[in-house]
Amino acid sequence: MPNTLSKPNGTSSSTSSNNPDDKGKKQVELQPSFTPTLLERLGITSFHLLNKLIPWYKLPGFIGAFNLAFLRIELRQYNLHDAYATSQAQGSSITDPLPNKCYLGARNSDGKFNDLKQPRMGCTGMRFGRNFPREACAKPSEEELMTPNPRMISERFMARKEGKFIPATTLNLLAAAWIQFQTHDWFFHEQDPNEKLNVPLSEDDKWLDQHMQLYATKPDEALDPSDVKCPGYKNLNTHWWDGSQIYGSSESATQTLRNRHPDGKLSLDSRGREQFLPRDQDGNVLTGFNDNWWVGMEILHTLFALEHNAICDALRKEYPDWSGDQIFDKARLVNCALMAKIHTVEWTPAILAHPALQIGMAANWWGIVGEKLTKIAGRLSKTSEIISGIPGSGAEQDGTPYSLTEEFVSVYRMHSLMPETIAFFSAVDGHHATTIPVVDTTFTKSQSPFDDGLSFADVFYSFGINYPGAITNNNYPNFLRNLRTPDGQVRDLGTVDILRDRERGVPRYCEFRRMLRLSVPKTFEELTGGNKVLAKELAEAYNNDISLVDALVGSHSEPVIPGFGFSETAFRIFILMASRRLKSDRFIAGEWNEEMYTKVGFKWVQNSGMKDVLGRHFPELRETLKASKNVFAPWEMQAKSKEYKGVETNA
Numbered sequence: 001m002p003n004t005l006s007k008p009n010g011t012s013s014s015t016s017s018n019n020p021d022d023k024g025k026k027q028v029e030l031q032p033s034f035t036p037t038l039l040e041r042l043g044i045t046s047f048h049l050l051n052k053l054i055p056w057y058k059l060p061g062f063i064g065a066f067n068l069a070f071l072r073i074e075l076r077q078y079n080l081h082d083a084y085a086t087s088q089a090q091g092s093s094i095t096d097p098l099p100n101k102c103y104l105g106a107r108n109s110d111g112k113f114n115d116l117k118q119p120r121m122g123c124t125g126m127r128f129g130r131n132f133p134r135e136a137c138a139k140p141s142e143e144e145l146m147t148p149n150p151r152m153i154s155e156r157f158m159a160r161k162e163g164k165f166i167p168a169t170t171l172n173l174l175a176a177a178w179i180q181f182q183t184h185d186w187f188f189h190e191q192d193p194n195e196k197l198n199v200p201l202s203e204d205d206k207w208l209d210q211h212m213q214l215y216a217t218k219p220d221e222a223l224d225p226s227d228v229k230c231p232g233y234k235n236l237n238t239h240w241w242d243g244s245q246i247y248g249s250s251e252s253a254t255q256t257l258r259n260r261h262p263d264g265k266l267s268l269d270s271r272g273r274e275q276f277l278p279r280d281q282d283g284n285v286l287t288g289f290n291d292n293w294w295v296g297m298e299i300l301h302t303l304f305a306l307e308h309n310a311i312c313d314a315l316r317k318e319y320p321d322w323s324g325d326q327i328f329d330k331a332r333l334v335n336c337a338l339m340a341k342i343h344t345v346e347w348t349p350a351i352l353a354h355p356a357l358q359i360g361m362a363a364n365w366w367g368i369v370g371e372k373l374t375k376i377a378g379r380l381s382k383t384s385e386i387i388s389g390i391p392g393s394g395a396e397q398d399g400t401p402y403s404l405t406e407e408f409v410s411v412y413r414m415h416s417l418m419p420e421t422i423a424f425f426s427a428v429d430g431h432h433a434t435t436i437p438v439v440d441t442t443f444t445k446s447q448s449p450f451d452d453g454l455s456f457a458d459v460f461y462s463f464g465i466n467y468p469g470a471i472t473n474n475n476y477p478n479f480l481r482n483l484r485t486p487d488g489q490v491r492d493l494g495t496v497d498i499l500r501d502r503e504r505g506v507p508r509y510c511e512f513r514r515m516l517r518l519s520v521p522k523t524f525e526e527l528t529g530g531n532k533v534l535a536k537e538l539a540e541a542y543n544n545d546i547s548l549v550d551a552l553v554g555s556h557s558e559p560v561i562p563g564f565g566f567s568e569t570a571f572r573i574f575i576l577m578a579s580r581r582l583k584s585d586r587f588i589a590g591e592w593n594e595e596m597y598t599k600v601g602f603k604w605v606q607n608s609g610m611k612d613v614l615g616r617h618f619p620e621l622r623e624t625l626k627a628s629k630n631v632f633a634p635w636e637m638q639a640k641s642k643e644y645k646g647v648e649t650n651a
Contacts, residue, residue: 027514028132028133028135028136028515029133030078030079030132030133030515031078031133032077032078032399033076033077033078033080033081033398033399033400034076034077034398034399035077036073036074036077040070040073043066043069043070043073044070044071044073044074046070047066047067047070047071050067051067056068056071056356057354057356057561057562059356060355061355061356061358061359062356062359064354064355064356064359064360065356065357065359065360065363067356068356068357068360068575069360069363069386071572071575072575072576072579074517075516075572075575075576076398076576076580077398078517079131079132079515079516079573079576080129080131080398080399080400080576080580081129081130081131081132081133081134081400082129082130082400082401082403083127083128083129083130083134083232083233083403084127084223084224084232084401085223085224085226085227086224087118087401089120089126089127089223090115090118090119090120090121090401091118091119091120091121092117092118092119093116093117093119096112096113096119096120098113098116098119102325102329104116105329105596106329106330106332106333107240107242107329107332107333107336107587108123108251109238109242109244109247109248109249109250109251109253109254110123110124110125110238110249110250110251111123111124111126111238111239111240111242111244111249114240114585114586114587115395115397115402115584115586116586118401121397121401121402121403122238122239122240122402122403122584123238123239124235124236124237124238124249124250125234125235125236126234126235126239126403127220127232127233127234127235127403128187128189128232128233128234128235128403128404128405128406128408128409129400129401129402129403129404129405129406130405130406130407131405131406131407131408131515131573131576131577132407132507132512132515133515134226134229134230135229135230136507136511136515137230137406137504137505137506137507138229138230138505139229139230139231139503139505140502140503140505144502145197145499145502145503146199146200147548148541148542148543148548149199149200149202150199150495150498150499150502151199151200151201151202151205151207151212151492151495152202152541153494153495153498153541153550153553154476154481154492154494154495154497154498155205155494156537156541157473157474157494157537157538157541157553157556157557158416158473158474158475158476158481158494158497159474159476159478159481159494160416160420160469160474160475160476160477160478161474164474165419165420165469165475165647166469166470166472166474166475167419167467167468167469167470167647167651168417168467168468168469168470168471168565169467169634169651170350170353170563170565170633170634171350171351171417171467171468171565171632171633171634172463172464172465172466172467172468172632172633172634172635173296173419173422173462173463173464173466173467173468174460174463174464174631174632175347175350175351175417175468175632175633176296176414176417176418176468176469177296177297177299177300177463178300178343178347178632179347179351179412179414179417180292180296180297181245181296181297181300181301182245182339182343182347183412184237184245184288184289184291184292184297185237185241185242185243185244185245185246185289185339186237186239186241186404186408187235187237187239187404187408187409188235188236188237188289188291189217189218189233189234189235189236189409189500189504190217190218190233190234190236191215191216191217191218192215192216192217192218192219193215195215195216195218196213196214196215196216197213197214197215197216197499197503198211198212198213199211199212199213199214199495199499207492208490212492212495214489214491214495214496214499215489216503217233217500217503217504218233218234219231219232219233220232220233220234230505231505233406233504235403235404236249237249237289239402239403239404240581240585241336241339241340241581241582241585241588242332242336243288243304243332243335243336243339244288244289245287245288245289245301246266246287246288246301246304246305246308246335247288247332248288248289249288249289253288254288256286257286257287257288258324258328261324262323262324263312263316263324263327264312264315264316264324264325264326264327264328264329264331265308265309265312265328266305266308266309267286268302268305268306268309273455274450274455274456275302275306276302276447276450277298277301277302277305282444283444284443284444284486285298285301285446287301287305292485293442293443293446294438294441294442294443294446295422295438295441295446295447295448295449295459296441296463297446298441298446298447299456299459299460299463302456303456303460303613303614303617304335304339304613306617307335307338307613307616307617308331308332308335309331310616310617311330311331311334311335311601311604312327312328312331314600314601314604315327315330315331315598315600315601318598318599318600319598330597330598330601331601333587333596333597333601334597334601334602334604334605336587337391337587337588337597337605338604338605338608338613340581340582340588341365341605341608341609342609342610342613344361344364344365344578344582345361345362345364345365345366345609346609346610346630346631346632347632348361348578349361349362349630350630350632350633351564351565351566351632352563352564352565352566352571353563353564353565354561354562354563354564357563363386363389364385364389364390364578364579364582365389365390365391366388366389367379367380367381367384367385367386367387367388367389368386368387369387369388374388374389375606375607379392379393381393382394385579385583385589390579390582390583390588390589391582391588391589391592392589392590392592392593393583393589394589394590395583395584395585395586395589395590396583396584396589397584398580398583402580402584404577404581405573405577406504406505406506407506407512407573408573408577409504410501410506410551410552410573411555411566411569411570411573411574413497413501413552414471414566415476415477415480415493415494415497416469416470416471416472416475416476416477416556417468417469417471418438418468418469418476418477418480419438419466419467419468419469419477419648420437420438420477420478420479421435421436421437421438421646421648422435422436422438422441422449422462422463422466422648423435423462423466423644423646423648423649424436424449424452424454424458424459424462425458425461425462425465425638425640425641425644426458426461426640427455427457427458427460427461427618427620427621427624428457428458428620429638429640430637430638430639430640430641430642431640431641432640432641432643432644433452433453433454433458434449434452434454435646435648436448436449436452437479438477438479439479439483443485443486444486455618455620456617456618457618457620457621460614460618460621461621461624461635464624464628464631464634464635465634465635465637465641465649466648466649467634467648467649467651470565471556471565471566471567472556473534473553473556473557476493476494480492480493480494481493481494481495497552498550498552498553501550501551501552502550506551507551508547508548508549508550508551508554509527509549509550509551509553509554509555509569510546510547510549510554511547512551512554512569513554513569516569516572516573518568518569518572521546522546523535523546524536524538524539524542524546527546527549527554527557527558528557528558528559529558529559531557534557538553538557551569554569555567555569555570609631610631610632611625611628611631614631624636624638637649
């Protein structure tokens with residue numbers, strides 16, 4: 001298991017490095033994008049002083065949550081950077097006039113018109129932003145790209161040893177599937193078929209060839225001289241929390257996914273008592289985003305397509321005269337908001353099981369006044385996200401146009417969550433039905449468990465009691481390190497993850513921490529929290545140069561805060577961007593009311609959680625879920641399930 005943090009890594013308000021090896025190197029200074037209020041500045045300063053004595057995670061829960069709230073303000077101030085040289089790229093009401101008034105009260109599939117003054121902001125094809133100044137994220141030279149060799153790093157620090165699966169025992173496999181389901185909504189880079197990256201391999205490497213070839217990430221066209229040194233990369237998805245993995249990232253794609261009846265529903269195919277996502281003639285699933293497909297995506301995409309259709313039924317009952325388009329638009333708004341809520345108040349507290357985070361993430365949605373009072377009295381503060389939560393507090397960009405960031409993509413590289421195999425059980429009596437390698441549930445084989453006679457309820461129950469992998473070193477599943485994809489490429493995702501961060505200018509670990517105002521380790525042993533064996537391995541791999549350690553490897557190697565499922569380094573990006581996705585969105589932070597969502601839709605979001613969604617569509621799960629406090633934590637096993645002794649459900 002990962003090391004547990006026994007002493008603070010430290011937080012510094014300085015923007016300069018405390019690593020003596022960095023002396024003499026030109027440091028990139030962080031400039032604020034806005035000025036916090038006097039009260040906010042006092043809070044930031046006070047917690048800086050307190051954290052010199054006590055780190056935030058050792059404070060009592062409520063004080064720790066307030067500490068994080070002020071830390072988030074500081075991160076917004078210094079760690080939001082536009083990928084464009086000017087704001088003209090975001091468009092205006094003149095360059096991009098509103099084509100249809102329906103988009104005042106509905107999401108556009110390509111993400112336009114969320115912000116009516118900057119209509120292109122966050123839409124399909126806009127660049128990923130940065131959490132660090134662009135000059136600190138320069139395109140690497142060929143030598144920098146390949147030093148140390150990314151395949152060697154994958155072999156030494158990513159590869160899961162035979163029979164050495166490290167489970168994350170506080171989570172279930174549904175939590176692993178959920179985060180991939182969400183990232184498919186958030187980001188997708190374009191590859192350049194005309195440029196390949198050739199990773200040299202050692203003579204004793206067992207790879208297929210002497211080089212490992214990967215398509216390069218395609219840079220956006222240069223719009224400014226700064227784009228040459230630090231290229232921008234387009235997001236082929238929208239940047240918003242808008243369910244594009246289900247609905248698509250263009251209006252034309254959305255139309256193909258809807259059925260032909262005027263009820264606003266998504267198309268589903270019936271097979272006996274179950275409903276499945278439709279397929280094309282080659283067996284590929286038809287949904288908003290179907291890359292990297294496996295049974296985990298099959299069940300979650302289907303679940304929220306079913307949820308969309310259930311919302312449509314409720315809206316049709318309440319508004320019988322509405323057109324199919326009106327019903328679809330509002331159902332999508334409701335479904336997207338519900339997914340955002342589930343991620344905020346359920347998934348996040350599961351993977352970051354710390355008292356301050358339990359309080360803080362609930363406050364992100366409900367404010368410190370809490371869920372019960374908010375449901376009774378509504379927002380007690382019109383603008384304070386601390387008092388009454390982010391939804392309805394007013395959309396705000398904090399001086400930088402909204403986008404997801406390259407560093408956000410980096411910290412969500414969580415492939416080690418994937419196990420090698422999944423044990424499947426009956427949801428009715430709990431008996432073990434079969435165990436299937438994950439690779440045999442990928443791409444066009446994602447329905448293989450159902451072909452074996454399992455139901456959706458069976459598969460969800462199985463995901464509820466199977467463990468995912470821990471996010472740590474040497475825990476990438478081996479099938480992902482030799483993955484053949486439908487486009488004919490064969491990939492080692494450990495190598496890919498290292499290479500993509502370097503290629504896109506994500507700073508290495510020490511610089512990454514410095515620009516987050518975290519302490520920078522001076523030695524490899526300090527980085528690993530005293531783990532001498534790991535420190536020695538890192539020093540050998542990185543030629544005794546700690547500044548070369550990749551952000552992903554460093555994050556996997558540092559001690560972990562008690563209760564955390566991933567590193568504090570990654571967490572800093574997380575707390576910044578998790579709330580920004582809510583705070584920037586007109587449909588969540590802005591017009592969060594019954595007028596926008598309808599009375600039926602608003603209640604649907606506020607009164608539903610993941611347990612409700614599962615029980616609504618698979619009633620067989622309701623009894624099992626009664627004892628569950630968090631759907632993304634291991635479910636209570638039925639008696640017959642406990643008889644199974646495989647690693648999938650036993651730690």
